[in-house]
Amino acid sequence: MTATAQPTGTTAVRTLRIGTRGSLLATTQAGTIRDALIAAGHPAELVIVTTKGDVTPGPVQRIGVGVFTAELREELAAGRVDVAVHSYKDLPTAPDARLVIAAVPGREDPRDALVARDGLVLGELPAGSKVGTSAPRRRAQLRALGLGLDIQELRGNIDTRIGKVASGELDAIVIARAGLSRIGRLDAITETLDPVQMLPAPSQGALAVECRADNPELIAILSGLDDAHARAAVVAERGLLAELEAGCTAPVGAIAEVVESLDDDGNVIDELSVRGCAAALDGSDSIRASAVGPIDRAEELGRAVARELLDLGARELMGVTDV
Numbered sequence: 567m568t569a570t571a572q573p574t575g576t577t578a579v580r581t582l583r584i585g586t587r588g589s590l591l592a593t594t595q596a597g598t599i600r601d602a603l604i605a606a607g608h609p610a611e612l613v614i615v616t617t618k619g620d621v622t623p624g625p626v627q628r629i630g631v632g633v634f635t636a637e638l639r640e641e642l643a644a645g646r647v648d649v650a651v652h653s654y655k656d657l658p659t660a661p662d663a664r665l666v667i668a669a670v671p672g673r674e675d676p677r678d679a680l681v682a683r684d685g686l687v688l689g690e691l692p693a694g695s696k697v698g699t700s701a702p703r704r705r706a707q708l709r710a711l712g713l714g715l716d717i718q719e720l721r722g723n724i725d726t727r728i729g730k731v732a733s734g735e736l737d738a739i740v741i742a743r744a745g746l747s748r749i750g751r752l753d754a755i756t757e758t759l760d761p762v763q764m765l766p767a768p769s770q771g772a773l774a775v776e777c778r779a780d781n782p783e784l785i786a787i788l789s790g791l792d793d794a795h796a797r798a799a800v801v802a803e804r805g806l807l808a809e810l811e812a813g814c815t816a817p818v819g820a821i822a823e824v825v826e827s828l829d830d831d832g833n834v835i836d837e838l839s840v841r842g843c844a845a846a847l848d849g850s851d852s853i854r855a856s857a858v859g860p861i862d863r864a865e866e867l868g869r870a871v872a873r874e875l876l877d878l879g880a881r882e883l884m885g886v887t888d889v
């Protein structure tokens with residue numbers, strides 16, 4: 567903080583306005599940031615911002631990348647809110663020069679989860695089972711497993727999605743485990759999908775805490791919420807996505823994890839493991855690549871995995887259209 571910063575923990579502190587979407591998931595996520603700021607001595611409150619993604623029906627790949635985050639970013643850039651909390655995976659890969667992601671807090675489990683009727687796991691679903699998901703990445707990877715599943719469009723908030731299994735409209739859905747965790751519905755999960763079968767979306771389960779780039783005092787306050795390992799993982803996964811020139815609606819999965827390895831002298835050190843995949847939307851093929859390297863070269867590692875995917879034909883594969 568600079569010498570001109572207001573003293574904290576006193577009555578002189580202005581309440582920080584945290585912009586969030588109005589869904590239960592979004593307000594719960596933003597609520598954790600509000601609570602952490604208050605605990606650190608910075609009064610904060612939530613301000614609900616309605617986004618195009620909240621009011622437009624239809625698949626996200628048709629309404630456009632950034633539908634959940636663009637309005638929130640405009641409110642932030644215009645100074646109507648001080649902080650925005652996003653699901654990181656909903657942000658476009660292109661940076662917004664007016665803003666900075668001042669914190670990537672500790673991340674939830676990034677994996678996808680299956681919510682199926684009768685407690686079934688993926689391998690137990692009979693061919694022809696109706697499985698709801700509209701993310702092209704999930705659709706492509708599910709098809710590539712060759713289980714003969716009937717993949718159906720699915721949107722709406724988490725409760726609506728789970729409700730379609732409870733009502734019998736669908737046999738199962740695939741959804742981010744993090745979302746269920748945040749709203750206290752882990753009980754609905756019948757299987758957490760191993761990344762060997764289903765690689766999650768780049769930055770799934772992570773939050774982006776954003777503010778204006780011209781506010782160093784606020785950046786300093788928010789950086790107290792940053793988790794170095796979560797940030798490194800997200801930087802690698804997003805680097806992979808950016809190198810593929812793809813967005814959150816592309817059939818691309820990635821996961822980066824901090825793992826322990828031995829250095830040349832036999833000492834245990836933390837490294838970053840990065841796995842990525844690109845799949846044809848029709849499930850006809852999918853390719854994978856991986857790398858392990860220093861945590862402080864996260865972006866480079868992610869981009870290197872992406873280049874390997876490109877060498878293996880990712881561009882052509884991602885061009886295969888839906889069936």
Ligand SMILES: NCc1[nH]cc(CCC(=O)O)c1CC(=O)O
Nearest residue numbers: 653656741742744745770771772
């Ligand atoms: N695109 C919608 C979205 N954005 C963030 C989450 C879940 C929470 C997260 O990944 O952080 C979801 C729902 C889902 O993919 O099932």
